[in-house]
Amino acid sequence: MITDVKINEAAKQLYYERGYWGTKTIADVWDEQCAKYADRVYVQDDMGTKLTYKQVDEGARKLASWLKEVGVRNGDVVSFQVPKWAEFCIIYNACLKVGAVMHPMATNLNGADIDFAINQVKSVVYICPTFFHKTDFENQYLETRESLGTLRAVLLLDKEFPVHNQNLPTLTHVLETYPESTEPSPAKSDDVCCILSTSGTTGKPKAAMFTHNNILFSERSYTADLGLTPDDAIWMPSPLNHATGFFHGLISPMLTGGRCVLELQFKAAEAIELINREHVTWSCGATPFVHDLIACMEETGTSIPSLRFYLCGGAPVPSAIIERAAEHGFLLCELYGSTESCPHLRVPCDKCLEWDGRFSGVPYPGIEVKVVDEFHNEVPNGVQGEEASRGPHMFCGYLNDPERTDEALDDEGWFYSGDLCTMDDEGRVRINGRKKEIIIRGGENISAREIDDNVMDWDQICDQATIGMPDERLGERICLFAVPAETTDHELCLHELTEYLATKGVAKRLWPERIETIEEIPRTPTGKVKRFELVKEIKHRMGIEE
Numbered sequence: 001m002i003t004d005v006k007i008n009e010a011a012k013q014l015y016y017e018r019g020y021w022g023t024k025t026i027a028d029v030w031d032e033q034c035a036k037y038a039d040r041v042y043v044q045d046d047m048g049t050k051l052t053y054k055q056v057d058e059g060a061r062k063l064a065s066w067l068k069e070v071g072v073r074n075g076d077v078v079s080f081q082v083p084k085w086a087e088f089c090i091i092y093n094a095c096l097k098v099g100a101v102m103h104p105m106a107t108n109l110n111g112a113d114i115d116f117a118i119n120q121v122k123s124v125v126y127i128c129p130t131f132f133h134k135t136d137f138e139n140q141y142l143e144t145r146e147s148l149g150t151l152r153a154v155l156l157l158d159k160e161f162p163v164h165n166q167n168l169p170t171l172t173h174v175l176e177t178y179p180e181s182t183e184p185s186p187a188k189s190d191d192v193c194c195i196l197s198t199s200g201t202t203g204k205p206k207a208a209m210f211t212h213n214n215i216l217f218s219e220r221s222y223t224a225d226l227g228l229t230p231d232d233a234i235w236m237p238s239p240l241n242h243a244t245g246f247f248h249g250l251i252s253p254m255l256t257g258g259r260c261v262l263e264l265q266f267k268a269a270e271a272i273e274l275i276n277r278e279h280v281t282w283s284c285g286a287t288p289f290v291h292d293l294i295a296c297m298e299e300t301g302t303s304i305p306s307l308r309f310y311l312c313g314g315a316p317v318p319s320a321i322i323e324r325a326a327e328h329g330f331l332l333c334e335l336y337g338s339t340e341s342c343p344h345l346r347v348p349c350d351k352c353l354e355w356d357g358r359f360s361g362v363p364y365p366g367i368e369v370k371v372v373d374e375f376h377n378e379v380p381n382g383v384q385g386e387e388a389s390r391g392p393h394m395f396c397g398y399l400n401d402p403e404r405t406d407e408a409l410d411d412e413g414w415f416y417s418g419d420l421c422t423m424d425d426e427g428r429v430r431i432n433g434r435k436k437e438i439i440i441r442g443g444e445n446i447s448a449r450e451i452d453d454n455v456m457d458w459d460q461i462c463d464q465a466t467i468g469m470p471d472e473r474l475g476e477r478i479c480l481f482a483v484p485a486e487t488t489d490h491e492l493c494l495h496e497l498t499e500y501l502a503t504k505g506v507a508k509r510l511w512p513e514r515i516e517t518i519e520e521i522p523r524t525p526t527g528k529v530k531r532f533e534l535v536k537e538i539k540h541r542m543g544i545e546e
Contacts, residue, residue: 001074001075001191002075002077002101002191002192002209002399004397004399004400004402005192005209005211005396005397006396006397006405006406006409007190007211007396007413008411008412008413011390011412011413012190015213015217015392018366020213020217020366020392021189021190021213021216021217021392022189022213022216023188023189024189024212024216025096025185025187025188025189025191025193025212026096026193026212026215026216026251027093027096027097027184027185027187028185029216029254029255030057030093030096030254033053033254033255033257034053034054034056034057036257037053037230037257038052038053038054038057039052039053039054040052040053040230040257040259041259042056042089042253042254042259042260043056043086043088043089043250043259043260043262044086044259044260044261044262044278045084045085045086045262045263045264046261046262046263046264046270046274047085047159047264049085049086049087049159050086051086051089051090056089056090056093057093058180059087059090059093059094059175060089060090060091060093060094060096060097061094061097061180061181061182062174062175062178062179062180062181063090063091063094063171063174063175063178064094064097064098064181065174065178065179065180065181066155066169066174066178067094067095067098067100067125068098068181069178070124070125070152070153071124071152071153072098072100072124072125072152073098073099074098074099074100074186074187074191075099075100075101075191075192076100076101076124076125077100077101077103077121077122077123077124077195078095078100078101078102078103078123078124078125078126078127079103079104079105079117079118079121079123079125079126079127080092080102080103080104080105080126080127080128081104081105081106081107081109081114081126081127081128081129081137081241082104082107082127082128082129082157082240083107083129083132083133083240083264084236084239084240084245084262084263084264085157085159085262085264086262087157087159087171088104088240088250089250090171090175091127092104092246092250096185096187096193097181097183097185098181098185098186099185099186099187099191100125101121101192101193101194101195102193102194102195103117103121103123103194103195103207104196104240104241104246105117105197105241106197106239106241107129107132107133107135107239107241108507108508108509109507110140110505110507111140111143111144111505112505113507114126114140114141114144114148115144115147115148116204116205117197117205118148118150118151119147119148119149119150120205120207120399120400121195121207121399122150123148123150123151124150124151124152124153125151125152125153125154125155126141126148126151126153126154126155127154127155127156127157127171128140128141128154128156128157129156129157129158129159129160129161130156130157130158130160130161130162130163130164130170131160131161132160137156138156138163138164138165138168139164141154142165153169154168154169155169155170155171155174156168156169156170156171157170157171158170158171158172159171187212188212189211189212189213189216190211190212190213191211191212192209192210192211192396193210193211193212193215194209194210194215194246195207195208195209195210195399196208196210196241196242196243196246196339197241197339198338198339198340198445204450206398206401206404207398207399207400207401208339208340208395208397208398208399209395209396209397209398209399210395210396211396213392214392214393214394214395214396215247215251216255217366217391217392217393218247218342218343218392218393219247219248219251219252219255220255221364221365221366221367221393222248222252222343222364223252223255223256225346225348225364226282226309226349228252228253228256228258228282229256229257229258230256230257230258231258231281232253232256232258232259232281232282233253233258233259233260233261233278233279233280233281233282234248234249234252234253234258234259234260234261234280234281234282234283234284235261235263235271235274235275235278235280235282235283235307236248236249236250236260236261236262236263236283236285237263237266237271237283237285237289238284238285238286238289238443240262242339242443242444243337243339243342244284244285244286244313244443247342248284248311249262249284261274261275261278261280266289266292268292268293268295268296269296269300269302271289271293272293272296272297272300272302272304275304275306275307276304276305276306279306280304280306280307281306281307281308282307282308282309282310282311283307283310283311284310284311284312284313284335285310285311285312285313285314285443286312286313286314286442286443286444286475287312287314287317287321287442287443287473287474287475288442288443288473288474288475290310290312290321290325290332291321291472291473292473294321294324294325294328297328298324303328303329304328304329304330305329307329307330308330308331309330309331309332309333309349309352310325310330310331310332310333311333311334311335311346312332312333312334312335313334313335313336313337313343313443314440314442314443314444314475316334316357316360316431317332317334317357318357319356319357319358322352322353322356322357323356326353331349331352331353332352333346333347333348333349333352334346334347334357334359334360334361335347335361336360336361336429336431337389338415338417339395339445340394340395340408340409340415341389341391341393341394341395341415341417342393344363344364344367344369344389344391344393345360345361345362345363345364345369345429346361346362346364347359347360347361347362348362355428358430359424359428359429359430360421360429360430360431361428361429362426362427362428362429363389363391363427363429364391364393366391366392367389367390367391367392367393368389368390368391369387369388369389369390369423369427369429370388370389370414370423371383371384371385371386371387371388371421371422371423371429372385372386372388372416373385373386374386376388376410376414376416381422381423381424381425382422382423382424382425383422384420384421384422384432385420385421385422386416386417386418386419386420386421387417387419387420387421387429387431388414388415388416388417389414389415389417390412390413390414390415391413394409394413394415395409395415397409418438419431419432420432437449437531438468439466439467439468439476439478440468440475440476441468441471441474441475441476441477441478441509442473442474442475443475444509446478446509446510448465448466448467448468448531449466450510451466451478451480451510451512452464452465452466454501454504454506454510455480455482455497455501455512458497458500459485459487460484460485460488460492460496460497461482461483461484461485461488461492462483462484462485462486463482463483463520463521464480464481464482464483464521465480465481465521465529465531465534466478466479466480466481466512467479467481467531467534467535467538468535469514469535469538469542470538470539470542470544477513477514478510478511478512478513478514479512479513479514479515479516479538480497480512480514480515480516481516481517481518481521481534481537481538482515482516482517482518483517483518483519483520483521484517491517492515492517493515494512494513494514494515497511497512497515498511498512516537516538516541518534518537521534522534
């Protein structure tokens with residue numbers, strides 16, 4: 001059982017008094033919604049799988065029996081690395097039924113990443129596909145299993161390809177042979193129920209913890225603000241290991257009796273067809289998805305008349321794209337938050353066109369936001385400072401990492417985002433940039449320092465620093481400024497660099513996408529990189545005016 005949570009006791013009492021928190025778990029709410037909407041479709045993927053609430057529940061009960069058989073108990077962590085398949089819902093529900101802590105992982109993690117992630121959270125069960133998108137997950141597991149010391153069992157999803165090793169259990173076998181568990185979940189509403197990985201400025205991901213009450217408050221606020229009903233369907237192009245895909249894509253429609261339509265590999269033309277065929281009414285995600293949708297519609301003359309709004313997070317939304325969305329019949333409303341504080345600002349739908357990208361949003365009811373100086377003292381309205389938030393939605397610490405928990409989350413419950421912003425007299429917040437050394441590429445947080453560390457041993461350079469360079473579609477791409485080594489007798493080559501990173505086993509998502517030669521990396525007297533100067537330099541070299 002995870003006990004190292006950081007929750008302010010006075011705030012906890014207040015949240016219960018105001019009804020923000022309650023005694024029901026997500027499992028309790030699922031049972032209520034399943035009874036009410038049993039025969040309605042809950043989730044479908046674009047591989048032909050369509051599951052009703054009842055079908056998900058029956059599958060989850062069978063999987064819960066298997067989890068109990070292999071020794072999973074209340075508070076144990078179950079890690080699952082699952083593509084955007086409908087079966088994700090069976091897995092997360094099975095975890096809820098046995099009181100396990102859900103730990104979804106990105107499908108692009110390699111063997112070294114899996115080793116770190118599973119040992120970080122001390123998982124007892126690991127669930128993954130047999131094979132998916134050029135990766136043999138079964139073999140990847142077999143190569144790393146000796147180092148996964150806490151694991152008691154593995155389960156393979158044989159949706160696309162059969163298992164090679166007949167001694168390894170599969171989801172098909174579990175669903176065909178195991179009885180349905182009927183025992184109620186042993187979890188309590190203040191128990192940790194989910195861990196999401198989040199990138200940090202020091203390289204390795206942090207394991208952000210959430211209780212049932214955290215998630216239920218967050219997603220109830222989210223859905224109530226939008227006025228969603230059981231007839232609404234969400235199109236979800238984002239990965240399910242992120243808060244966007246998991247919490248907004250699956251938990252939110254469950255709370256309203258709605259439906260989620262998953263798209264495995266995003267392609268704009270196919271997405272338009274899918275949205276129209278399934279009468280999708282809303283969506284949320286990073287800017288690149290909606291950017292490509294609009295571009296495709298303008299190029300092909302197609303439309304998506306059923307879509308009412310798209311909630312856009314991950315980067316500030318330019319007014320030009322808001323206006324283009326409106327021309328195509330839907331609202332593009334900005335959201336702001338992070339994995340830890342997800343989301344806590346939003347542009348209300350009825351203010352979307354009026355504000356036109358000038359603000360990142362206002363807080364949801366029950367959530368507080370303030371702007372502070374370097375000493376965490378509140379600054380006057382209109383003065384730029386660091387954005388901080390507090391509320392019932394807030395994560396409750398990083399697992400087994402009290403030092404970084406205390407850096408981000410103070411004793412009063414305030415989370416310091418590292419983002420610079422201003423607030424006006426009406427409480428409207430505008431996010432202006434980041435203090436943290438984070439690159440936001442297509443909504444994904446990437447640590448600049450981690451890339452620096454991966455590249456520093458390349459023998460063709462002697463110094464380097466990574467920044468995010470502007471990109472219209474993704475928001476930012478990864479750019480490496482490097483000082484050539486004295487022994488380097490030719491121009492630095494990006495292809496040679498990526499070949500070197502590939503031989504080191506560095507995940508492709510962490511490869512630089514542009515390399516720029518520079519005589520000297522600008523640094524402070526204490527040796528810290530002046531990345532803001534490099535950002536100005538790349539804009540100059542790209543011909544972008546400040």
